[in-house]
Amino acid sequence: MVQVLERARLAAGDAIFSRVAGPDAAATRSRIHETPGPRWFPAGSPIQRVHGDASMFVGGLRALLLQSWHPLAMAGVAAHSGYRGDPWGRLQRTSTFLATTTFATVDDAQRAVDAVRAVHARVQGTAPDGRAYAASDPELLRWVHVAEAQSFLVAHQEYGRRPLDARECDEYVAQVGAVGRRLGVEDVPRTRAELDAAVEEARPGLVLTDAARDAARFLLVEPPLPPVVRPVYAGLAAAALASLPAWARPGLPEVRVPARLAHPAGASVTRLIRWALPPAP
Template sequence: MTDVGSEASGVRAWLGEQVRSRVVGPHADLRHAELFDTGEPGWFVDDAPIRRVHADASMFVGGLRALLFQSLHPRAMAGVAQHSDYRHDPWGRLQRTADFLAATTFGPASQAERAVDIVHRVHDRVVGTTSDGRAYAANDPHLLHWVHIAELDSFLAAHDRFG
């Protein structure tokens, strides 16, 4: 007879690795070393609340909630629909977002600044018009605030409920 607790632990470990490999990507160990195995200070101290929230598995729930929340803004969603590759590469899109959050939350300051610069450069090209004729730009401060507030609210709500 098998030990149910041992089986459950094995399933949890396997499931955790499946999620990690899809969220972090194929070079998870290398990326971990780049972000965590450095003497360079990051933007946040080790016991900062943002690190506690972002380190918790409830971020997965918060991330899904944030996507749904963000989709309520028609100009933000026009930018996503017209410029994102999420339909063809959803795991890659998730990996890039997760890497941005990891770099800015846990990584050294140089990695955090690099991640922000990359996002700004990508956003420079995300401009267009909604189906009803309204212009949008991903670097528009109003849209950036909408996306970040949706993330902040969602990550905190998920952490409060499930973290």
């Protein structure tokens, strides 16, 4: 029985890891964690605890849902990200960037930042409301940053194996802000209170557009997953939806898990993922 469980764990871990990190997941992981050299952040620091935890599966979904409320950010995603045509590729690029800037050598991390800035310089267009947008716009960069940072932290505090204390939460915000500044974000929040205030300050310009509703349906209800996996994914989706600010939930599609069960479902699925995935080196 123990051997059967171990085989099941390894198979599940390989499936999850390859989906998140891509076909060369093992090589990428080895390069990030095992290449000798200085890092931007010390081992075991808050940013490494947050970004290395299974709660990021909830946090990542929450971040995408929250970011989509900005009409210009959503217009850029809809036109340039390929989230429908290549959702796993987008996930793999994002997860590799986060892992690289959090755990890899300073040279590797800086190359990852430079690559993203080069992409941002090319992403521009016109939103359906007629306004021009550019991914390098400081306002958009700041919104994407604060939505991600708040989402990752909220999910970690709810579902992380070792939640942070108040001082560590502020340290996390400062550390993730250091990466944000390298990406071109201006007026970066330095504490959790400043981070939450920054999200609230953006509310007057936030609108749930048709494109945002379409993206939310894709993320929450129609993920590109086999039917057998969808009930498990629904636990993550319910947890992400329930963890959004109250003002950011109306208008989003309902998921298969009732709201009252969102937290226990999210906790159960997060524990399952943590059990399946191999620990980082």
